[in-house]
Amino acid sequence: xxxxxxxxxxxxxxxxxxxxxxxxxxxxxxxxxxxxxxxxxxxxxxxxxxxxxxxxxxxxxxxxxxxxxxxxxxxxxxxxxxxxxxxxxxxxxxxxxxxxxxxxxxxxxxxxxxx
Amino acid sequence: xxxxxxxxxxxxxxxxxxxxxxxxxxxxxxxxxxxxxxxxxxxxxxxxxxxxxxxxxxxxxxxxxxxxxxxxxxxxxxxxxxxxxxxxxxxxxxxxxxxxxxxxxxxxxxxxx
Numbered sequence: 001x002x003x004x005x006x007x008x009x010x011x012x013x014x015x016x017x018x019x020x021x022x023x024x025x026x027x028x029x030x031x032x033x034x035x036x037x038x039x040x041x042x043x044x045x046x047x048x049x050x051x052x053x054x055x056x057x058x059x060x061x062x063x064x065x066x067x068x069x070x071x072x073x074x075x076x077x078x079x080x081x082x083x084x085x086x087x088x089x090x091x092x093x094x095x096x097x098x099x100x101x102x103x104x105x106x107x108x109x110x111x112x113x114x115x
Numbered sequence: 116x117x118x119x120x121x122x123x124x125x126x127x128x129x130x131x132x133x134x135x136x137x138x139x140x141x142x143x144x145x146x147x148x149x150x151x152x153x154x155x156x157x158x159x160x161x162x163x164x165x166x167x168x169x170x171x172x173x174x175x176x177x178x179x180x181x182x183x184x185x186x187x188x189x190x191x192x193x194x195x196x197x198x199x200x201x202x203x204x205x206x207x208x209x210x211x212x213x214x215x216x217x218x219x220x221x222x223x224x225x226x227x228x
Contacts, residue, residue: 004158035218040220041220042202042218042219042220042221043159043218044218045216045217045218091158091159093158093159103149103161103164104161104216105161106151106158106159106160107158108156108157108158109156109157109158111156
């Protein structure tokens with residue numbers, strides 16, 4: 001069973017460019033979460049999606065950030081016009097449908113560096 | 116969301132049992148307690164989850180007292196490979212059926228040879 005797959009593992013962008021982070025959830029999982037982690041800190045919730053729907057984006061900045069989970073294909077976290085402060089590790093997690101107490105399964109993240 | 120408090124760091128020698136306690140005074144009736152482990156450059160990995168009393172699996176044990184205001188993760192006979200950050204989470208059950216979790220800064224466990 002493949003786990004949660006994130007790519008790329010490392011991404012370097014210059015200020016003003018766009019960053020696209022991809023996440024393929026585990027097979028059978030329809031819930032996807034995105035988190036951001038700064039060095040020496042815990043993960044901060046950004047957004048929760050189900051197929052074709054954003055359920056909770058309360059942790060995501062209102063500007064420049066967007067997320068989607070299309071019917072086909074991976075979930076995408078898009079950051080437009082990146083700034084130095086966007087440098088962080090971005091983790092995706094997935095969980096199966098059902099009760100809310102299913103533990104989340106995490107990918108190994110995308111490390112975004114802004115030059 | 117219930118806030119959690121845990122020690123910032125702990126050291127332990129190889130072969131010892133390690134207990135990491137987490138406080139969650141505002142835990143709600145339908146909250147579960149979940150522990151994750153994170154190695155450098157990796158995503159968090161689920162260790163154990165419980166609601167009350169004691170839960171044990173092949174990796175760890177979780178002790179939850181009757182008032183559920185704290186929990187203790189117990190790692191038997193740690194090895195160097197257990198050096199990691201351990202996160203205690205309290206997950207509310209949302210009416211939408213998903214788990215919005217909040218990660219604190221975790222406990223950085225250093226196992227010493």
